[in-house]
Amino acid sequence: xxxxxxxxxxxxxxxxxxxxxxxxxxxxxxxxxxxxxxxxxxxxxxxxxxxxxxxxxxxxxxxxxxxxxxxxxxxxxxxxxxxxxxxxxxxxxxxxxxxxxxxxxxxxxxxxxxxxxxxxxxxxxxxxxxxxxxxxxxxxxxxxxxxxxxxxxxxxxxxxxxxxxxxxxxxxxxxxxxxxxxxxxxxxxxxxxxxxxxxxxxxxxxxxxxxxxxxxxxxxxxxxxxxxxxxxxxxxxxxxxxxxxxxxxxxxxxxxxxxxxxxxxxxxxxxxxxxxxxxxxxxxxxxxxxxxxxxxxxxxxxxxxxxxxxxxxxxxxxxxxxxxxxxxxxx
Numbered sequence: 469x470x471x472x473x474x475x476x477x478x479x480x481x482x483x484x485x486x487x488x489x490x491x492x493x494x495x496x497x498x499x500x501x502x503x504x505x506x507x508x509x510x511x512x513x514x515x516x517x518x519x520x521x522x523x524x525x526x527x528x529x530x531x532x533x534x535x536x537x538x539x540x541x542x543x544x545x546x547x548x549x550x551x552x553x554x555x556x557x558x559x560x561x562x563x564x565x566x567x568x569x570x571x572x573x574x575x576x577x578x579x580x581x582x583x584x585x586x587x588x589x590x591x592x593x594x595x596x597x598x599x600x601x602x603x604x605x606x607x608x609x610x611x612x613x614x615x616x617x618x619x620x621x622x623x624x625x626x627x628x629x630x631x632x633x634x635x636x637x638x639x640x641x642x643x644x645x646x647x648x649x650x651x652x653x654x655x656x657x658x659x660x661x662x663x664x665x666x667x668x669x670x671x672x673x674x675x676x677x678x679x680x681x682x683x684x685x686x687x688x689x690x691x692x693x694x695x696x697x698x699x700x701x702x703x704x705x706x707x708x709x710x711x712x713x714x715x716x717x718x719x720x721x722x723x724x725x726x727x728x729x730x731x732x733x734x735x736x737x738x739x740x741x742x743x744x745x746x747x748x749x750x751x752x753x754x755x756x757x758x759x760x761x762x763x764x765x766x767x768x769x770x771x772x773x774x775x776x777x778x779x780x781x782x783x784x785x786x787x788x789x790x791x792x793x794x795x796x797x798x799x
Contacts, residue, residue: 470511479507491775529559530770531579532588533572534611536686537564539714541740541759542590545611548763549588556771558585567655567686569594580604586770588763591615593655607773611766613656614783621773622783623766627657627739628664630755630788631709634737635668637753637790638707641798643735647680647698647705649691649715658683661711661739680705684715692718699726699734707735707796713742716752730795737796739788750794757788 476483481500489496489504496504507513532549534542550560561584563575569592576597579587586607591597591614598615601608609621631648638646648665651658662681669676682698684690691710695718698705710716716738723730730736731750738745741756765784772778 470508470513472513474511475504475507475513478511479503527583527585528557529561529582529584530586530588530767531561531563531575531582531584533563533565533575533579534590535565535567535592536714537562539686539712539740540742541712541757542612544759545590545763545766548760548765549767550763552764552767552771558771565590565592567592567652569597572597573600576600580606586774588766588770589615607770609766609770609773611762619781621766621769621781623762623769624783624785625757625762625788626785627660627788628667630739630757630790631661631664632667632671633664633790634709634753634755635665636672637792638709638735638737638796639668639672639674641707641735641796643707644674645677645680645703645705645707646674646735647682647708648711649682649684649694649698649708649719650711651683651686651715653683655686658686658711661709665709684718686712686714688714688717688721690718691715692721695719695722696726699723699728705734707737710736710738713738713740713745713754716740716742720748720752731797732799735796735798737790741791746793748795753793753796754791755788756791758786761786 472483472486476486481504485496485500486504489501530553532546536542546562553560565572572592587601588609588611590612591610593613593616598618598620611623614622635646648662650662666676679701682694684694699722710719723734728734737753739755741754745752745754
Protein backbone atom coordinates (compact mmCIF):
# COMPACT_ATOMS: atom_id res chain seq x y z
CA UNK A 469 0.00 0.00 0.00
CA UNK A 470 1.36 3.42 -0.99
CA UNK A 471 2.43 5.79 1.77
CA UNK A 472 2.43 9.56 2.00
CA UNK A 473 6.19 9.43 1.46
CA UNK A 474 5.65 7.55 -1.81
CA UNK A 475 3.27 10.26 -2.99
CA UNK A 476 5.74 12.98 -1.98
CA UNK A 477 8.58 11.27 -3.88
CA UNK A 478 6.49 10.79 -7.03
CA UNK A 479 5.21 14.38 -6.94
CA UNK A 480 8.62 15.83 -6.04
CA UNK A 481 7.35 17.66 -2.97
CA UNK A 482 7.59 17.32 0.81
CA UNK A 483 5.25 15.14 2.84
CA UNK A 484 3.94 18.31 4.50
CA UNK A 485 2.91 19.64 1.10
CA UNK A 486 1.20 16.33 0.31
CA UNK A 487 -0.74 16.53 3.57
CA UNK A 488 -1.85 20.11 2.96
CA UNK A 489 -2.81 19.40 -0.64
CA UNK A 490 -4.86 16.31 0.21
CA UNK A 491 -6.67 18.24 2.94
CA UNK A 492 -7.58 20.98 0.46
CA UNK A 493 -5.58 23.74 2.11
CA UNK A 494 -5.66 26.97 0.08
CA UNK A 495 -2.01 27.71 0.93
CA UNK A 496 -0.78 25.07 -1.52
CA UNK A 497 0.16 26.29 -5.00
CA UNK A 498 -2.49 24.99 -7.44
CA UNK A 499 0.16 23.48 -9.73
CA UNK A 500 1.72 21.57 -6.83
CA UNK A 501 -1.70 20.52 -5.57
CA UNK A 502 -2.59 19.10 -8.96
CA UNK A 503 0.72 17.22 -9.07
CA UNK A 504 0.08 15.75 -5.63
CA UNK A 505 -3.45 14.67 -6.53
CA UNK A 506 -2.22 13.06 -9.74
CA UNK A 507 0.52 11.18 -7.87
CA UNK A 508 -1.92 10.00 -5.21
CA UNK A 509 -4.33 8.77 -7.88
CA UNK A 510 -1.58 6.97 -9.80
CA UNK A 511 -0.36 5.20 -6.66
CA UNK A 512 -3.85 4.45 -5.33
CA UNK A 513 -2.96 6.29 -2.12
CA UNK A 514 -5.66 6.76 0.51
CA UNK A 515 -5.08 8.74 3.73
CA UNK A 516 -4.84 6.69 6.90
CA UNK A 517 -8.04 7.95 8.45
CA UNK A 518 -7.76 6.24 11.84
CA UNK A 519 -4.16 7.38 12.34
CA UNK A 520 -5.03 10.92 11.30
CA UNK A 521 -7.98 11.01 13.65
CA UNK A 522 -5.97 9.65 16.56
CA UNK A 523 -3.52 12.51 16.12
CA UNK A 524 -6.41 14.99 16.02
CA UNK A 525 -8.20 13.23 18.89
CA UNK A 526 -11.40 13.08 16.87
CA UNK A 527 -13.22 10.70 14.55
CA UNK A 528 -14.14 11.43 10.94
CA UNK A 529 -17.79 11.47 11.96
CA UNK A 530 -20.37 14.24 12.10
CA UNK A 531 -23.39 14.08 14.39
CA UNK A 532 -26.67 15.35 12.93
CA UNK A 533 -29.28 15.96 15.61
CA UNK A 534 -32.72 16.80 14.21
CA UNK A 535 -36.09 17.21 15.85
CA UNK A 536 -38.19 14.72 13.87
CA UNK A 537 -36.75 12.03 11.61
CA UNK A 538 -40.26 11.21 10.30
CA UNK A 539 -40.68 14.70 8.86
CA UNK A 540 -39.69 14.73 5.13
CA UNK A 541 -38.26 18.23 5.62
CA UNK A 542 -35.61 16.91 8.00
CA UNK A 543 -35.07 13.82 5.86
CA UNK A 544 -34.11 16.09 2.97
CA UNK A 545 -31.79 18.10 5.24
CA UNK A 546 -30.12 14.85 6.31
CA UNK A 547 -29.57 13.86 2.67
CA UNK A 548 -27.91 17.18 1.92
CA UNK A 549 -25.64 16.78 4.94
CA UNK A 550 -24.73 13.19 4.08
CA UNK A 551 -23.90 13.92 0.44
CA UNK A 552 -21.46 16.72 1.30
CA UNK A 553 -19.95 14.85 4.27
CA UNK A 554 -19.44 11.63 2.31
CA UNK A 555 -17.69 13.47 -0.52
CA UNK A 556 -15.26 14.87 2.07
CA UNK A 557 -14.58 11.47 3.65
CA UNK A 558 -16.82 11.89 6.70
CA UNK A 559 -19.61 9.66 7.98
CA UNK A 560 -22.82 10.99 9.53
CA UNK A 561 -24.61 9.69 12.61
CA UNK A 562 -28.30 10.67 12.69
CA UNK A 563 -29.99 11.41 16.02
CA UNK A 564 -33.65 12.26 16.65
CA UNK A 565 -34.35 14.63 19.55
CA UNK A 566 -38.18 14.69 19.26
CA UNK A 567 -37.84 18.40 20.19
CA UNK A 568 -37.08 17.32 23.76
CA UNK A 569 -34.23 19.22 25.50
CA UNK A 570 -33.33 16.22 27.66
CA UNK A 571 -33.00 13.93 24.65
CA UNK A 572 -31.02 16.57 22.77
CA UNK A 573 -28.62 16.85 25.73
CA UNK A 574 -28.18 13.06 25.82
CA UNK A 575 -27.14 13.00 22.17
CA UNK A 576 -24.78 15.94 22.69
CA UNK A 577 -23.15 14.01 25.55
CA UNK A 578 -22.74 10.94 23.33
CA UNK A 579 -21.27 13.07 20.51
CA UNK A 580 -18.70 14.52 22.90
CA UNK A 581 -17.83 11.11 24.35
CA UNK A 582 -17.30 9.71 20.85
CA UNK A 583 -15.17 12.74 19.90
CA UNK A 584 -17.09 13.50 16.73
CA UNK A 585 -15.46 16.08 14.49
CA UNK A 586 -18.49 18.37 14.61
CA UNK A 587 -22.23 18.63 15.23
CA UNK A 588 -25.11 19.79 13.05
CA UNK A 589 -28.05 20.63 15.25
CA UNK A 590 -31.69 21.63 14.82
CA UNK A 591 -32.01 23.06 18.34
CA UNK A 592 -35.03 22.63 20.56
CA UNK A 593 -34.41 26.21 21.67
CA UNK A 594 -34.24 25.13 25.28
CA UNK A 595 -31.40 23.70 27.33
CA UNK A 596 -27.63 24.25 27.35
CA UNK A 597 -26.49 22.21 24.33
CA UNK A 598 -24.79 25.14 22.59
CA UNK A 599 -22.90 26.09 25.76
CA UNK A 600 -21.80 22.48 26.29
CA UNK A 601 -20.44 22.19 22.74
CA UNK A 602 -18.67 25.54 23.04
CA UNK A 603 -17.11 24.55 26.34
CA UNK A 604 -15.66 21.46 24.68
CA UNK A 605 -14.52 23.40 21.56
CA UNK A 606 -16.65 21.17 19.32
CA UNK A 607 -17.60 22.89 16.04
CA UNK A 608 -21.36 23.22 15.60
CA UNK A 609 -23.71 24.55 12.93
CA UNK A 610 -27.39 25.16 13.65
CA UNK A 611 -29.92 24.20 10.95
CA UNK A 612 -33.49 25.54 10.61
CA UNK A 613 -33.31 27.26 14.01
CA UNK A 614 -30.55 29.34 15.63
CA UNK A 615 -28.67 28.24 18.71
CA UNK A 616 -30.20 29.81 21.82
CA UNK A 617 -28.07 32.61 23.25
CA UNK A 618 -25.19 31.79 20.92
CA UNK A 619 -23.67 33.58 17.88
CA UNK A 620 -22.73 30.29 16.17
CA UNK A 621 -23.03 29.38 12.49
CA UNK A 622 -26.66 29.06 11.37
CA UNK A 623 -28.53 28.09 8.20
CA UNK A 624 -32.13 29.28 8.12
CA UNK A 625 -35.09 29.89 5.81
CA UNK A 626 -37.00 33.17 5.89
CA UNK A 627 -40.16 31.57 7.29
CA UNK A 628 -41.79 34.85 8.22
CA UNK A 629 -41.68 36.25 4.69
CA UNK A 630 -42.82 32.92 3.23
CA UNK A 631 -45.81 32.78 5.60
CA UNK A 632 -46.74 36.35 4.68
CA UNK A 633 -46.67 35.51 0.96
CA UNK A 634 -48.78 32.38 1.50
CA UNK A 635 -51.36 34.40 3.45
CA UNK A 636 -51.47 37.08 0.76
CA UNK A 637 -52.04 34.35 -1.84
CA UNK A 638 -55.06 33.09 0.09
CA UNK A 639 -56.37 36.65 0.43
CA UNK A 640 -55.94 37.19 -3.33
CA UNK A 641 -58.09 34.10 -3.93
CA UNK A 642 -60.93 35.82 -2.07
CA UNK A 643 -60.68 34.06 1.30
CA UNK A 644 -61.81 36.41 4.08
CA UNK A 645 -61.30 34.50 7.32
CA UNK A 646 -57.86 32.96 7.08
CA UNK A 647 -56.70 30.79 9.97
CA UNK A 648 -53.27 29.56 10.99
CA UNK A 649 -52.15 26.38 12.70
CA UNK A 650 -48.56 26.68 13.87
CA UNK A 651 -46.14 24.91 16.20
CA UNK A 652 -45.26 25.32 19.89
CA UNK A 653 -44.67 28.75 21.39
CA UNK A 654 -40.99 29.59 21.79
CA UNK A 655 -39.88 27.59 18.75
CA UNK A 656 -38.56 30.18 16.29
CA UNK A 657 -39.94 28.57 13.13
CA UNK A 658 -43.40 28.31 14.70
CA UNK A 659 -43.32 31.89 15.98
CA UNK A 660 -42.00 33.25 12.68
CA UNK A 661 -44.74 31.55 10.67
CA UNK A 662 -47.39 32.95 12.97
CA UNK A 663 -45.84 36.42 12.71
CA UNK A 664 -45.69 36.15 8.91
CA UNK A 665 -49.33 35.08 8.79
CA UNK A 666 -50.27 38.18 10.80
CA UNK A 667 -48.09 40.34 8.54
CA UNK A 668 -50.05 38.98 5.58
CA UNK A 669 -53.42 39.69 7.17
CA UNK A 670 -52.37 43.28 7.92
CA UNK A 671 -51.08 43.76 4.38
CA UNK A 672 -54.37 42.39 2.98
CA UNK A 673 -56.39 44.49 5.45
CA UNK A 674 -58.14 41.42 6.78
CA UNK A 675 -59.25 40.86 10.40
CA UNK A 676 -57.09 38.74 12.67
CA UNK A 677 -59.34 37.32 15.42
CA UNK A 678 -57.37 35.48 18.08
CA UNK A 679 -59.54 32.40 17.63
CA UNK A 680 -58.28 31.85 14.08
CA UNK A 681 -54.72 31.13 15.17
CA UNK A 682 -53.96 27.91 17.05
CA UNK A 683 -50.84 26.05 18.17
CA UNK A 684 -49.98 22.38 18.52
CA UNK A 685 -46.94 20.15 18.41
CA UNK A 686 -45.28 19.85 15.00
CA UNK A 687 -46.92 16.46 14.39
CA UNK A 688 -50.03 15.08 12.70
CA UNK A 689 -51.77 13.96 15.90
CA UNK A 690 -51.41 17.32 17.61
CA UNK A 691 -52.53 19.22 14.54
CA UNK A 692 -55.57 16.99 14.11
CA UNK A 693 -56.57 17.63 17.69
CA UNK A 694 -56.11 21.39 17.31
CA UNK A 695 -57.81 21.57 13.90
CA UNK A 696 -61.21 20.28 15.01
CA UNK A 697 -62.10 23.16 17.39
CA UNK A 698 -60.59 25.61 14.89
CA UNK A 699 -62.76 24.36 12.01
CA UNK A 700 -65.96 23.77 14.01
CA UNK A 701 -66.18 27.09 15.86
CA UNK A 702 -69.25 29.29 15.26
CA UNK A 703 -67.49 31.42 12.64
CA UNK A 704 -64.78 29.12 11.29
CA UNK A 705 -61.98 30.06 8.90
CA UNK A 706 -62.57 29.66 5.18
CA UNK A 707 -58.85 28.99 4.63
CA UNK A 708 -55.93 27.87 6.77
CA UNK A 709 -52.15 28.15 6.69
CA UNK A 710 -50.46 25.08 8.22
CA UNK A 711 -46.92 25.26 9.59
CA UNK A 712 -45.50 21.98 8.22
CA UNK A 713 -46.37 18.89 6.20
CA UNK A 714 -46.77 16.61 9.21
CA UNK A 715 -49.34 18.98 10.68
CA UNK A 716 -51.02 19.17 7.26
CA UNK A 717 -51.77 15.44 7.50
CA UNK A 718 -53.74 16.03 10.70
CA UNK A 719 -55.56 19.04 9.25
CA UNK A 720 -56.52 17.16 6.08
CA UNK A 721 -57.78 14.22 8.13
CA UNK A 722 -59.99 16.59 10.11
CA UNK A 723 -61.26 18.21 6.90
CA UNK A 724 -62.19 14.78 5.55
CA UNK A 725 -64.03 13.88 8.74
CA UNK A 726 -65.97 17.18 8.61
CA UNK A 727 -66.75 16.85 4.91
CA UNK A 728 -64.68 19.91 3.99
CA UNK A 729 -63.09 19.73 0.55
CA UNK A 730 -59.80 21.65 0.12
CA UNK A 731 -60.00 24.06 -2.80
CA UNK A 732 -63.79 24.14 -2.60
CA UNK A 733 -65.06 24.40 0.98
CA UNK A 734 -61.77 25.54 2.50
CA UNK A 735 -58.43 26.80 1.22
CA UNK A 736 -55.32 25.02 2.49
CA UNK A 737 -51.64 25.96 2.23
CA UNK A 738 -48.92 24.07 4.11
CA UNK A 739 -45.21 24.52 4.61
CA UNK A 740 -42.95 21.89 2.96
CA UNK A 741 -43.44 20.15 -0.37
CA UNK A 742 -43.88 16.56 0.83
CA UNK A 743 -43.68 13.78 -1.80
CA UNK A 744 -47.39 13.04 -1.38
CA UNK A 745 -48.56 16.64 -1.87
CA UNK A 746 -49.19 16.22 -5.60
CA UNK A 747 -51.06 12.93 -5.11
CA UNK A 748 -54.00 14.55 -3.33
CA UNK A 749 -57.18 15.58 -5.09
CA UNK A 750 -56.80 18.48 -5.46
CA UNK A 751 -53.00 18.70 -5.06
CA UNK A 752 -51.75 20.64 -2.03
CA UNK A 753 -50.46 24.20 -2.33
CA UNK A 754 -47.19 24.40 -0.42
CA UNK A 755 -44.43 26.69 0.75
CA UNK A 756 -41.45 24.75 -0.62
CA UNK A 757 -38.33 25.11 1.51
CA UNK A 758 -34.85 24.29 0.13
CA UNK A 759 -34.28 21.57 2.72
CA UNK A 760 -31.59 19.66 0.80
CA UNK A 761 -29.66 22.88 0.18
CA UNK A 762 -29.92 23.78 3.87
CA UNK A 763 -28.27 20.49 4.80
CA UNK A 764 -25.58 20.80 2.13
CA UNK A 765 -24.72 24.39 3.06
CA UNK A 766 -24.65 23.57 6.77
CA UNK A 767 -22.38 20.57 6.24
CA UNK A 768 -19.93 22.61 4.16
CA UNK A 769 -19.86 25.36 6.78
CA UNK A 770 -19.10 22.76 9.44
CA UNK A 771 -16.35 21.09 7.39
CA UNK A 772 -14.75 24.48 6.69
CA UNK A 773 -14.70 25.22 10.41
CA UNK A 774 -13.30 21.78 11.25
CA UNK A 775 -10.48 22.23 8.73
CA UNK A 776 -9.63 25.67 10.07
CA UNK A 777 -10.42 27.32 6.74
CA UNK A 778 -12.95 29.62 8.40
CA UNK A 779 -13.09 31.19 11.85
CA UNK A 780 -15.80 33.85 11.50
CA UNK A 781 -19.41 33.00 12.34
CA UNK A 782 -22.11 33.40 9.72
CA UNK A 783 -25.87 33.20 9.30
CA UNK A 784 -27.07 31.98 5.91
CA UNK A 785 -30.74 32.68 5.16
CA UNK A 786 -32.24 30.85 2.19
CA UNK A 787 -35.55 31.62 0.49
CA UNK A 788 -38.69 29.50 0.26
CA UNK A 789 -41.16 29.76 -2.60
CA UNK A 790 -44.88 29.25 -2.96
CA UNK A 791 -46.05 26.39 -5.20
CA UNK A 792 -49.68 27.07 -6.07
CA UNK A 793 -51.92 24.05 -6.62
CA UNK A 794 -55.61 23.23 -6.36
CA UNK A 795 -56.06 23.18 -2.58
CA UNK A 796 -55.90 26.97 -2.35
CA UNK A 797 -57.43 28.13 -5.64
CA UNK A 798 -61.13 28.68 -5.92
CA UNK A 799 -62.90 26.83 -8.77
